[in-house]
Amino acid sequence: MKASVGGYARAVDLRHALDLLAQGDGMARVLAGGQSLVAAMNMRLSSGDLLVDINHIAALKGVTREGDRLRIGALTRHAEVATDTLIAQHAPLLRKATDLIAHAAIRNRGTIGGALAHADPAAEFPACVLALDAMVHVDGPDGARDIPAADFFTGVFETMLREGEILTALSLPVAEEGEGQVIHELARRIGDYALAGLCVVRRKAGHRIVCISVGTHPELATAAMDKLDAGDVAGAVAALRDALDPPSDTQASAAYRRHLAGVLLERAIADLNGESA
Structure with missing residues (x-):
């Protein structure tokens, strides 16, 4: 067709x-x-x-550090996210995520802004930017707007973008000294969408946990975050599983996705602690 x-x-x-x-x-x-x-x-x-x-609009390209924040143009390709030194230093979660995104041909053409605007709940970048507490920048007929990632994603393929608006960039805090950023997922084959996945960011203020492919859109797992901040790993895993209501489909049942999310959280915590999972 x-x-x-x-x-x-x-x-x-x-x-x-x-x-x-x-x-x-x-x-x-x-x-x-x-x-x-x-x-x-x-x-x-x-x-x-x-x-x-919009591919020839130079203002929508590139990665820059602006004080204590990193700004990433919407037209930055996945492959560029994978090799950019500023991203590797200040937002390694995004760099790690590129290893999990589809195949080389997709990464060479796909843009980070397009991934956010498309808002696929099984995609890595939407979950990553929420875990990193990013701000999404858009422009439109009524002027520019800055939308917290926590508010930007509203449903399956749905965002706060209004008709006639363009996502222009995202910005996020540069990584603190000693900050940990981890992403884990499980897919049936390399390049497939994940059956389940999650991002964990550990900062002085606490943990941020966001799941992939287990809901309608990225959301902070606040109950699990509270448990993890208190040092209760088992409680965090249990809270995460209790909070999830994933779909069942031909790839995996809801129960299996819920189980995987807990396993992946245990692996992520082991990584953050420098332990073998």
């Missing part, structure tokens, strides 16, 4: 892109990496769209 495209326009800058989206009358779609959008169009899940290509 071939995609049905209503038109194509290459934006020269952010303002131009926003104008093109406004002219699309609700039928325009942002084209960045295209790894999810083009697949959806090929399956006619999205058709007749005006594609607004």
